[in-house]
Every structure is written in structure tokens, then in C-alpha cells.
Amino acid sequence: MLEIANGIRHLPGYLERAGQQSLVEIVRGIVAEAPLFIPVMPGTGKPMSVRMTNCGPLGWVTDKERGYRYQATHPATGRSWPAMPEPLLDIWNAVSDYPLPPQACLINFYSDDAKMGLHQDKDEQDFGAPVVSVSLGNSCLFRVGGLSRNDRTQSIKLASGDVVVLGGAGRLCFHGVDRIYPSTSTLLKNGGRINLTLRRVS
DSSP states (O other), X not given: OEEEETTEEEETTOSOHHHHHHHHHHHHHHHHHSOOBOOBOTTTOOBOSSEEEEESSOXXXXXXXXXXXXXXXXXXXXXXXXXXXXXXXXXXXHHSOOSSOOSEEEEEEEOTTOOEEEEOOOOOSOTTSOEEEEEEESOEEEEEOOSSTTSOXXXXXXXXXXXXXXXXXXXXXXXXXXXXXXXXXXXXXXXXXXXXXXXXXX
């Protein structure tokens, strides 16, 4: 385990190959039930470069009119999100050091040219619970800063099977993904990266 910053932990190689493959199959099942959609920025309606879906009682969504929020249904199908799978609950229970289960798992799919700008995870009511992030597929350059967007940042390479926990003083730190490194993993047949982000909302 590596302490990136105060309260932010990097657990390299947390999942072995078999565990990664099992999670990819689980994600495929979730996507079949709750298709990936392209989120857009509030106000501008500009599309993000990732595609996303969710599982668990709540899902994180964003659109031009209503902005960032959690809701119990898929924005396109209107159906409830698929249930949170046990392997993700197991990861949360092992690394979160938090007594209550996650209520949302945001599934982001990054193509090899996708990125995610610096942002805070602050649409939750409960900042006492950490954010737990699982990387699958191609490696990425993950950047993390402080509580202000202008704070100094540091970058680390996240590989398939790595887990990052944003908790404590690091719970609201700005973070993002600057780039994907193509062909760094054979886990996903067509390349790209899947990021699973577990959050407690309320």
C-alpha cells in the first residue's frame, strides 16, 4: 500500500488477473441491463469523453438541464440500476474502513483517447465515507491535488487491478485522469479502461 497524500491510498495489484476477469464479466452483465450512456456537462450540454453506467440502489448521472445528481433509475431506460455485485461489496468491506455499504457504483468506460478533468467527488451527503476506485484494463495517468483546484498536483500510473481509496483529509481532493496508455493490458479485448467508483451517498 502506498500513501499518495493524506488519506489517499494506492493499493497496486490489489486484484489478481482472475479477479479482474471476473469483474469484467460482471460489468458486461450490468451494461447489458443498464446500457452505457454519454454524460453531458450541466449548462453547456458538452459531452464528456467517457461513457458510463451504474449499479447499486443509486446511480450518478448528469445532464444539461438538471446537472450532477444521484437517482434510482437509468436516465435512458427508466429502469432501476442493477444490484451491487458481491465482489464489489467485498472490496469495499476490505479497504473502506467504513461500517455502511456503498450505495452507488459508477462505471466509467474510457476509450484510449478519453480523459477526465480535475474534479471533486462532492455530490454525496456523507463525506465521512471514502471513495473506492478500481481500475481494469489499460493503464492510466491519475492526477491528484488538494482541496483547491489550483493546489499542486502529483501523478501516478494506475494499472489494471489497482485500487485507490480517497478518504479522510483526501476525501475531497481534486483528481482526474490525464491520459490512457494504449496496449498496456490484454484484459479488455478491444482496449480501453474501465473504472469502478464505489460511493456512499447518504
